[in-house]
Amino acid sequence: MKQILTPEDINLLEEKLKNASSAPWNTLESAEVDTAWVIPNIGGNPIALFDYRSGEQNKADAQFVAYARNYMDIIIAEIKNLQKRILELIQSNNIEVQKRLDLQSEINELKKRRKNANEDK
DSSP states (O other): OSSSSSSHHHHHHHHHHHHHHOOOEEEEETTTTTTTEEEEEOEEEOOOEOOOSSSHHHHHHHHHHHHHHHHHHHHHHHHHHHHHHHHHHHHHHHHHHHHHHHHHHHHHHHHHHHHHHHHOO
């Protein structure tokens, strides 16, 4: 399993999200049966059946899928915002590091001039 999301991964997720049934997704479940359905919108036709595990697990899996779909657009937007902010912080840090390096070079140059001036006396 991947440990990092690349920009291509994010784009693929967005494409899959765009092509999926629109949110909100809900679950259709009953205490009397072990199966659970995922349905888009209230009253929509079922789009997924969870039936091959225990009733408790089927219902938990269906709830997860429905819940994840409902927040996927928010999650993707948050990932993009955080990636953008990280790049901004890295660039800002790079600018600060470069300023420090430039100042250190100036200090070294001034020390060198002062040493040469003292040697010329």
